[in-house]
Amino acid sequence: MHDLSDLNQRFEKAAPQDILGWAVETFGRDLAFVTSFQPSGLVMLHMLYDMGVQANVLTLDTGLLFTETNELIERWEQDFNLKVTRIRPPQTVAEQTLTHGAALWERDPDHCCALRKTAPLGDALIHYQAWITGLRRDQSAARQDTRIVSWDTKYKNFKLAPLATWTDEMVWTYIHAYELPYNALHDQHYYSIGCQPCTRAVASGEDTRAGRWSGRAKTECGIHLPQPLESGA
Numbered sequence: 040m041h042d043l044s045d046l047n048q049r050f051e052k053a054a055p056q057d058i059l060g061w062a063v064e065t066f067g068r069d070l071a072f073v074t075s076f077q078p079s080g081l082v083m084l085h086m087l088y089d090m091g092v093q094a095n096v097l098t099l100d101t102g103l104l105f106t107e108t109n110e111l112i113e114r115w116e117q118d119f120n121l122k123v124t125r126i127r128p129p130q131t132v133a134e135q136t137l138t139h140g141a142a143l144w145e146r147d148p149d150h151c152c153a154l155r156k157t158a159p160l161g162d163a164l165i166h167y168q169a170w171i172t173g174l175r176r177d178q179s180a181a182r183q184d185t186r187i188v189s190w191d192t193k194y195k196n197f198k199l200a201p202l203a204t205w206t207d208e209m210v211w212t213y214i215h216a217y218e219l220p221y222n223a224l225h226d227q228h229y230y231s232i233g234c235q236p237c238t239r240a241v242a243s244g245e246d247t248r249a250g251r252w253s254g255r256a257k258t259e260c261g262i263h264l265p266q267p268l269e270s271g272a
């Protein structure tokens with residue numbers, strides 16, 4: 040059994056590579072790396088690559104990603120010899136339209152995220168004891184208390200945030216230092232990038248996640264919220 044309090048104290052000032060190394064050693068093949076190929080994820084993918092670790096990389100392919108995001112995933116697969124598992128919802132977007140009506144994301148984005156993100160991820164994470172996320176405390180008010188290691192009450196496994204203490208500046212310094220490929224949309228004022236219908240560019244002075252579900256109270260897709268999974272039916 041892991042003493043989370045001890046681990047969090049130990050990792051608070053640790054390098055992310057040390058936290059990743061502990062996770063790989065502790066969970067082995069039962070560790071999943073879940074990423075949407077955003078900056079934090081890219082940094083840790085590169086760190087694992089540098090450590091010679093062939094991680095179980097999972098990404099949610101909702102069928103509504105930007106072309107630029109799909110291109111970036113393919114580039115990382117080629118350049119870094121990654122094997123990326125695309126987690127897809129049971130229904131295509133067209134099938135969802137037949138079942139739930141057109142553009143569910145405009146009428147009920149929580150239900151849409153449950154169908155296309157949180158429930159499919161839950162089905163995938165059943166096979167793992169722990170998962171790595173790109174959560175950072177500086178990303179939003181809702182994430183400011185992110186713990187480096189926690190028990191995920193929703194997915195019933197250990198959840199790791201090795202870059203929790205890093206800042207946006209540190210992440211981009213790393214990306215530029217290693218000349219890592221990143222999403223071309225970042226150069227068009229997109230900061231946090233999710234599904235195309237629910238993401239817009241951010242204006243100067245806005246919160247970095249202001250472009251997600253803009254105009255709505257919703258700020259998270261639900262993956263990182265503690266509530267029970269909404270049925271994907």
Ligand code: SF4
Binds near residue numbers: 155
């Ligand atoms: Fe649907 Fe938008 Fe959630 Fe994507 S981000 S699953 S389009 S509501």
